[in-house]
Amino acid sequence: MIGALLLAAAVTAAAAVPLTGREYYATLMLPFFAYSVALLGLNLLFGTTGLLSFGHALFVAVGGYTAAYLGSALRMRSLEAMLVVAAVTAALVAVPVGWLCVRYVRIYFGMLTLAFGMLFYSFLYKFYGLTGGDEGMPVARPTLLGQSFGDLDKTGYLVGPYYYYSLAVCVVAALSMWRIVRSPLGLSLRAIRENADKAEYVGVRVRRYRFYAFVIAAVFGAAGGVLLVVPTGLASPTLAYWTHSGNLVFMLLLGGFSHFFGPVLGAFVFIFLQDQVMSVTEYWRFVFGVVLAAVVIFLPHGLMSLVTRRVDA
Numbered sequence: 001m002i003g004a005l006l007l008a009a010a011v012t013a014a015a016a017v018p019l020t021g022r023e024y025y026a027t028l029m030l031p032f033f034a035y036s037v038a039l040l041g042l043n044l045l046f047g048t049t050g051l052l053s054f055g056h057a058l059f060v061a062v063g064g065y066t067a068a069y070l071g072s073a074l075r076m077r078s079l080e081a082m083l084v085v086a087a088v089t090a091a092l093v094a095v096p097v098g099w100l101c102v103r104y105v106r107i108y109f110g111m112l113t114l115a116f117g118m119l120f121y122s123f124l125y126k127f128y129g130l131t132g133g134d135e136g137m138p139v140a141r142p143t144l145l146g147q148s149f150g151d152l153d154k155t156g157y158l159v160g161p162y163y164y165y166s167l168a169v170c171v172v173a174a175l176s177m178w179r180i181v182r183s184p185l186g187l188s189l190r191a192i193r194e195n196a197d198k199a200e201y202v203g204v205r206v207r208r209y210r211f212y213a214f215v216i217a218a219v220f221g222a223a224g225g226v227l228l229v230v231p232t233g234l235a236s237p238t239l240a241y242w243t244h245s246g247n248l249v250f251m252l253l254l255g256g257f258s259h260f261f262g263p264v265l266g267a268f269v270f271i272f273l274q275d276q277v278m279s280v281t282e283y284w285r286f287v288f289g290v291v292l293a294a295v296v297i298f299l300p301h302g303l304m305s306l307v308t309r310r311v312d313a
Helices: 001-018 021-047 057-070 078-102 108-124 152-160 161-181 184-194 196-201 206-232 242-255 262-278 285-299 304-312
Strands: none
Touching: 001 021, 001 161, 001 206, 021 057, 021 152, 021 161, 021 184, 021 206, 021 242, 021 262, 057 078, 057 108, 057 206, 057 242, 078 108, 078 206, 108 242, 152 161, 161 184, 161 206, 184 196, 184 206, 206 304, 242 262, 242 285, 262 285
8 A cells, every 4th residue: 555655656746847847857757767668678577587688778779760760761750659660660579589589598598688789789880871870860759649749849848748648658568567567477477587497397388488578578678769769869879789788787776676666766766866977977887886786785676675665664
């Protein structure tokens, strides 16, 4: 009950940010919504299934470039269509990639996903005529539920209708993932995480269920990628670079992968902490390394363990 109240309070607080008049902080919330969606998928792989991907940014990039291509080349401006096409495209890409990757576990799975991520990065970087190369592809301003909001400037659009649209997508994604994790599929994935041999002995098709988790995670990653590129107006190859995947893993560990909303908290802290640290020093990666080391040593279950500890108390 207390957890539900805290969740409702968090959503209400997020919805109230644009009303405070602080547009800068409202724009910082936009990547938070996008990363939250992507991290829900990544945590299905790691926190629920026990597979750590070092190439999840591949699917974030698939979503971003799908939105860019639909808007620039096909003149399709509907954000709903972008999300649907990005999800389908990510699923299609995830089928062959996942079919190969889930045959391996532990570090071998992580390194394979990293390899595929870097292959896709190379494709985006080298095929200039198709992807724009290092310049990336522009992302046209999409319509929301059929409305273009042409009377609003870019800031008004982002901190107004687009903000609440992204918040709604984030909430729907969280509810969908909550249902998946607590479904028979989610129960089977947790059994695989705890002991794959025993799970297979009682009839769980381990490799097949890992494949399902991989495809679902890809779909969530692509949806997050679509939401991520609209505010910047650009899809660039760095979306697929290994450091971007590293940032996603950082958020996952920072918030705590053992709790459903841990990655969401990790995304929030990462974005706002990065903003503050970068305004003070150019060595923000060093500071973040210290923070991650401290979290791993003193809070192995992430920052979310502090919240759950207070709720349980």
